[in-house]
Amino acid sequence: MKNGFRQSMAWLHTWSGLLVGWLLLLIFMAGTASYYRDEITRWMRPELPRSTVGSDEAAARALHFLQEKAPLAESWSVTLPDARNPALRVFWRNPESMATPPAPGEKRRRRGGGRFGNATLDPASGGEVTARQTRGGDFFYRLHFDLHYIPVLWARYLVGFCAMFMLVAIISGVITHKKIFTDFFTFRPRKGLRSWLDFHNVSAVMALPYHAMITYTGVVTLMFMYLPWGVDAAYPKDENAFFSEAFARMAEVEGPATGHAAALPIQQLLDSARREWNGTGAAGFTLYRPGAANAVIDLHQRDGRRLSVDTASLRYDAVSGKRIDASPAAGGATRTRGVMYGLHLARFADWGLRALFFVSGLIGCLMVASGVVLWAVKERPKHAKSGRTGFGLRLVDALNIGAVAGLPIAFAAYFWGNRLLPLELAERSAAEADVFFYAWGAALLAAFVWPKRMMWAWQLYLGAALFALVPVLNAITTRTHLGVTLPQGDWVLAGFDLCMLAFGAVLAYCGWRMQRWQPPLSAAEKKRRQQAAAAGAPA
The missing domain is CATH 3.10.450 (Nuclear Transport Factor 2; Chain: A,)
Structure with missing residues (x-):
């Protein structure tokens, strides 16, 4: 223990957040963007028509x-x-x-x-x-738990490790701040270290329930990978049997096609499913053995307003329309897991609640970013006394610039890549992802070369320009620009462009503040200046 329980929790809070802070910021930013993965995908595929067909x-x-x-x-x-x-x-x-x-000698891709x-x-x-070929918003969704480039299994273990550290940081942070309610209403600007600490406290407390929920449910989504021993013990030879029973799945359709017969019109089957689901429609369906006399069809319920991510399915004889099977009722543990998974994905949310989730995610990004910056701000006076910047502080400064200011550059570059890469380019979706990491790598490299305050301003200005010019680039390269989408009332595409402008304005303001920011004088420096002024004053 370090001078008592609360002091020990403060130490634990600092290091559990700092050690994974930069990777955690990437996970938070990508996960926050995933709340609008469908809207991002639609913007990144402007060729798709807007249709109101039932x-x-x-x-x-x-x-x-x-x-x-x-x-x-x-x-x-x-x-x-x-x-x-x-x-x-x-x-x-x-x-x-x-x-x-x-072909001979060729691997099947x-x-x-x-x-x-x-x-x-x-x-x-x-x-x-x-x-155009693109992963769209799914890139951010997969990035926030698969990390790209590295093996999926290792990536998910690494993300789970970061999530556990985040939980430790949240719990130890709550214990550390004995005046947590007061911290929510306290912000003192232009006070140096005190201002950074206030900002970190406000961003943490403002969305504390969200931070705890999203971190814990993120671990739950991959719980069978992190804790596989129970499944291995109960189902040593057939893991798929466990998932079929635990997640209330219908039996697989087996057997060859026999005979020929015309299936019922799909409208009749969809109407039957809607009656079974009390008016909720189908998200899609799978028709097995099409054209055969024994064809069957599985209809999958659309996500509704339920918290659980699990949805029901119905199986019909596609020729007679008779209901054959339905997904069995799930047990309590399965329903609990479905609710937690649903809370993490927020598919149930309408536009207002989705926006609240998105804003809470942005606040989480600010919390993580201010936490890693706060450590450097606290350490700098110690190094100033010795007259040199140590390796640890220089490393943290570079990582802070490359992550906090560099990641927005990478996000904006991803959208630029979608509009500028040739449409006929092979593996185009992979090339868009490469653009993201090339831009981020360049930002990190620049930060390591010169981890100074002006590098903060330059990278923030660059991110602001890239975001603000996305609507301009969109207008030059497509016909789905603001001049078209606003009059048509297409708020998905128009909203994306407007959000890009908003992000650009915020980053530009942050760059302007950083360019003009002067670190407050330490107590020793103030004392020296006062002594110098007194010595030079006339008698």
């Missing part, structure tokens, strides 16, 4: 397309459009005999090479839409 019409057009495109497929899957994602996506799985074998297919359709016409 789900039943879209489903019928999707089946018509699949009948012509993949008549011999073993199964068809359709993801129906909704208010946030207007795209109509179709997938199919061909028989094993139709798989394209790799995609599982089943030629056996699986997909397409994006216009819900209004049913025609295939050629849209």
Whole structure:
């Protein structure tokens, strides 16, 4: 213990936050952006049409397309459009005999090479839409727990490690601040270290329930990877059986196709499912053995206003319309896990609640950023006494600049890459991700070369310019700019451009403040100046 329990918690809070702070900031920023992953994806695929066609019409057009495109497929899957994602996506799985074998000496790059297919359709016409290849908002979603480039298993263990450190920092921070309610209302600007500490306290306390919830539920989402021993003990030879039972899944469809028969119109099956679900529609469906007399169809319920991420499914005979099966009722543990997972993803949220989650995530980013900067601000007077900056402080200064000011540059560069990379570029979505990390790497390198205050200002100004010019770049390269989206009332695309302008303005203000910021004088420096002034004063 270091001089008592609370002091020990303060030490633990400082180091548990600092050691993983920079990676935690990346996770927080990417996770916060993921609340609008569908909207980001739509902006990054401007070729997709905006359609108000109903789900039943879209489903019928999707089946018509699949009948012509993949008549011999073993199964068809359709993801129906909704208010946030207007795209109509179709997938199919061909028989094993139709798989394209790799050329001699060539590795198969995609599982089943030629056996699986997909397409994006216009819900209004049913025609295939050629849209640019991009991962869109899914890049940020995967980045916040897969980290990119490194093996997925190691990445998820590393993210879980950071999440546990975050939980320790939250708990120890609450213990450390005995006047936590007062800290929420206390901010003293232009007071040096005191101001940074006040800002960190306010950003931490303002969204404290959110910070605790999002960190704990993030660990829960990957709990079977972190704690696999119970599943291994109970299901030593069949792990899939555990997941089928625990998550209330229907049995797999097995057996070959027999005979030929026309399926019922999809509208009748969708109407039947809506009655079963008390008016809630379907998010999509999978048709097994299409065109056969024993064809069956699984309808998947759309996410509603429930907290749980788990949704129900119904299975029908696609020819007679008779209900065959339904996903069984989940147990208490499964429902609890579904609610926690749902809280983390916030799919249940309407536009207002989603915005609140997004703002809370931004406050979390400020909390982490101010925490790592606060350590450097506290350490600098100690190094000033010796007249030299130590390696540890220089390292932290460089990482602070590269993460806090450099990550916004990387995020903006990702959107620039989407508009500037050639549309016909092979592996285009991977190239967009490369642009993100090239930009971040350049920012980190510059910070290590010259970790000074002006580097903060330059990187903040660069991030501001990149964000503010995204709408201009969008207007030059596409027809979905503010001059079109605002008059049409397309608030998804217009809102994205307006948010880019807002982020640019905030970063520009931060750069301006950093450029003009002067660190407060230490007590020793004030005393020296007072003595010098007194010595030079006339008698």
